[in-house]
Amino acid sequence: MDAAQEDRILAWNRAVPRYTSYPTVPVWRSEPFLWNEPLDHLGPRASVYVHIPFCKEQCAFCGCTMVVAGRQSAGDRYLDSLEKQIRALGGTREVERIHLGGGTPTWLSSEQITRLFSMLDERFTRAPGAEVSVEIDPDVTTDEQLQVLASHGVNRLSIGVQSIDPDVLGAIRRPQDPARIAAILVRARELGMSSINLDLVIGLPKQTLDNLAQTLAWAAELRPERLAIYAYAHVPWLKRHQRQIDEATLPSARDRLRMSVWGREYLQVEGYQAVGMDHYALPEDPLALAARERTLHRNFMGYTTRADLDILGLGMSAISEMQGLYVQQPSHLFEWYQAVEGKRPPFERGWRLSLEDQIRKLAISELMCNFELQVETLVSAFGEPAREIFQRALEALLPYAEADLVTMSPSEIWVTEQGKWVLRPIVSVFDAYLNAQAGAFSKAV
Ligand SMILES: C[S@@+](CC[C@H](N)C(=O)[O-])C[C@H]1O[C@@H](n2cnc3c(N)ncnc32)[C@H](O)[C@@H]1O
Ligand code: SF4
Known part of the structure; x- marks a missing residue:
């Protein structure tokens, strides 16, 4: 170019404009259904998303809805409320996908992860070939947790990497060892997880074409089935902690474009196929196949090969998508606890298409x-x-x-x-x- x-x-x-907000209305006033009936409102094909908001620290670049928590008891309290929410659903439901996102689901201890899956298993049966996926922060994920995840049928792992360059990691306050990430990837494969995704980001402070090239070469050598390369969303007016980032160290729009173009060409040379806007997959991966056959879809959980999949979102800030109705639970932890206790409306906002x-x-x-x-x-x-x-x-x-x-x-x-x-x-x-x-x-x- x-x-x-x-x-x-x-x-x-x-x-x-890159970042805008969309009109939403307090749907619980206008929609004729109660929080304890949503299973009836899911379409014929459904999936579940569970939000685990906790992280041990907050990375300076983070755009996710998360809560810093030091004590493991915070997880127990959260699971108590999730249990209440799941029990209130009533009935059971077959799902094609279960996804744990965050925050950091592996902030939970092994015992807490097991408790979470037992709660989910009471309500949700898995369709044949169901995807069970988890987002992990490699810095906090242990071998024991990987074993526990595998024992609960987790078959897809999404590992947050962002960059392996020490300057970039320092600038985003994210301590991380690339050797540990590589070991997690190898171990996850040994444990039978058949699809591994690495999350990378372009546009981070101190990122250059050179250090991006090193990160991509390292990532391509590990041969994950999928790579996501997100564009860094710098929104300090929404995410105040991003003010820690010195804007003078952010790459310019031209540099971001050059890195993105270079990255796409490099990964294609390395045998990856571009999928949608910001994903890459090995050619035999179902996502790559769907992209070739023009049958790719996208929902809140990202790109998918499965159309018409409704999503039941559970936990703080989780969004549900049911037959054209979108609803989001409160995105502050205290308000979410109150909502589960029936002390405030169950949804913060929503929209019927x-x-x-x-x-x-x-x-x-x-x-x-x-x-x-x-x-x-x-x-x-x-x-x-x-x-x-x-x-x-x-x-x-x-x-x-x-x-x-x-x-x-x-x-x-x-x-x-x-x-x-x-x-x-x-x-x-x-x-x-x-x-x-x-x-x-x-x-x-
Ligand atoms: C919810 S995080 C979960 C992963 C896990 N907590 C970790 O950081 O390793 C999912 C991904 O969102 C991406 N992400 C987070 N903040 C972002 C931002 N401000 N702009 C673009 N992508 C971002 C990162 O690539 C991150 O791995
Ligand atoms: S990037 Fe991941 S680990 Fe870092 S604060 Fe955000 S959710 Fe937590």
């Missing part, structure tokens, strides 16, 4: 996952109203077509290779709320 192309890509991306929202959501998901969109995909799912939304998007995308960022026919939109670096502005033409809120639509075009 030459400097002029970089300039154009940076200019297009500047035109659309209108037909138009659903059409727009599918359009954005198709473009972000598969880089193409057929009008018939929308019409066969939602009927004729989808045709008009598609038509309006074609008009809005004309400037992008002139810049060779998309190619279009009356019934299809394809994102070009260059356009993949301008994906957010491209899909924003389908985003009614962003356009209404920020006037970004007119800025982008």
Whole structure:
């Protein structure tokens, strides 16, 4: 990519705000269901997400909803409330996926992890081939915990790495030993976990092309089935602890772009296939296959090969997605405890998608996952109203077509290779709320 192309890509991306908030309403007032009935509101295919918010310390770059906790008794109290929440659900339900996220699920002791799985097993049976995945911080995860996870059927592990460069790790206050991560990966495989993902981040303080190259070379040698390379979200006005980061040490937008482009080329040379915006997978991995067959999907838990999977979110801040209804539990620990005790509403916010929202959501998901969109995909799912939304998007995308960022026919939109670096502005033409809120639509075009 030459400097002029970089300039154009940076200019297009500047035109659309990166971080926005979306309208939400207190749905528990308008929705005719109670917290103790959500199992009935899950669609035919379902999954469970459990949020474990605790970490031993807070990394300076962290954008997750987490709580620093020193005492293991904090975990007992949390599990007591989770148990109450799970028991209140009533009935049992088959699920295709169970995911423990955080925070750091392996902040819990081995005994606490076992207690959590026993609670889940009472309510949720696993469909054949169900995915059971856990996010871990390698710095706190022990061999005993890995054994316990494997004994409860965990078959996917997602390991937070971010970078292995000492300067970068110092700047984000994340002590970590690459040899320990490699040992965890090897051990997880020995224990039968068939899919390992490493999380990396681009745009961290003190990150350079050179130290990113070292991190990627190290990661590629370990041959994880999947790699996620997130763009660092620096939002100190939302995450106050990010103010510890000296902004003068953050790479520029141009450097971030160069690192991302270089990283994608490097990983492809190393035999990885790009999946969606920010993931990479070995070619035989189901995610890579779905990307090739244009059947990739995305939900709150990330990219998935499984469409139409509703999510029941459990725990502090967890989001549920049930047949077009989104609800989020309170994201402060004390408020969540109160909600479980019935002393405040069970959900902090929520949104029921209108037909138009659903059409727009599918359009954005198709473009972000598969880089193409057929009008018939929308019409066969939602009927004729989808045709008009598609038509309006074609008009809005004309400037992008002139810049060779998309190619279009009356019934299809394809994102070009260059356009993949301008994906957010491209899909924003389908985003009614962003356009209404920020006037970004007119800025982008
Ligand atoms: C919820 S964390 C869980 C992993 C675990 N706690 C750890 O840090 O190893 C999941 C991933 O989110 C990503 N992440 C966290 N904060 C981020 C930020 N501000 N911008 C982009 N990605 C971020 C990191 O790659 C992290 O591994
Ligand atoms: S990045 Fe992971 S370990 Fe660090 S504070 Fe955030 S959730 Fe905790």
